[in-house]
Amino acid sequence: MRKGLGRILFVAIVVSLTSISGLAFAPAPGSKRVAQNTAAVAAIIPIEYKDIDACKLVTKAEVEQLMGETMKNPDSGPASTAGGSICMFGSPDSMSAKNVTVRVESPRYDWNKIKEDKRVEGERMQPKKGRIRPVAGLGKEAYFARHVLHVLTDHGILTISVFKDAKDAVAGEESETKAEAIEKALAVKAVARM
Numbered sequence: 001m002r003k004g005l006g007r008i009l010f011v012a013i014v015v016s017l018t019s020i021s022g023l024a025f026a027p028a029p030g031s032k033r034v035a036q037n038t039a040a041v042a043a044i045i046p047i048e049y050k051d052i053d054a055c056k057l058v059t060k061a062e063v064e065q066l067m068g069e070t071m072k073n074p075d076s077g078p079a080s081t082a083g084g085s086i087c088m089f090g091s092p093d094s095m096s097a098k099n100v101t102v103r104v105e106s107p108r109y110d111w112n113k114i115k116e117d118k119r120v121e122g123e124r125m126q127p128k129k130g131r132i133r134p135v136a137g138l139g140k141e142a143y144f145a146r147h148v149l150h151v152l153t154d155h156g157i158l159t160i161s162v163f164k165d166a167k168d169a170v171a172g173e174e175s176e177t178k179a180e181a182i183e184k185a186l187a188v189k190a191v192a193r194m
Helices: 002-021 032-044 060-067 111-123 166-170 178-193
Strands: 075-078 085-090 099-105 132-134 141-145 148-153 156-163
Touching (some): 060 178, 156 178, 166 178
Antiparallel strands (some): 085 099, 132 141
């Protein structure tokens, strides 16, 4: 019984790990399948790719200038098990929710799937539906989804979220908010440093 349970657990772990990486079990070296997997990975992930430290993409001084107030030193951490990083600047006032988050996802993430997920999420919002709003001039492609900026670059997916004013957070999506303007200004700086 234990042996069977151990095998099931082993298979479940292997399946989980391979689904995370998006690749099937590695075939024997020299096989046609190895060449196909290698080519697929090379097409998705640049060879020179290394996780980008999101806290090196914008400075505290730049964040403070755009927010118009003092912010705490940033906290950072990994974005996910697939790579990437997050950098968060918060207000020194413990009663304030004001913050700026810069996130860089690995190029391993599927941009089109993320965008579609954001579109569907917006369609389900109540009482008013959200939508994807394209943003010109940033990276390879960029859009706002619920007041959060997403930018596709050659080095990964950049996401910038600003919370400055509750009015911005609940504003409609017909026109750009102050928070979105800050997100765009920070994205210009971040994309140039990626």
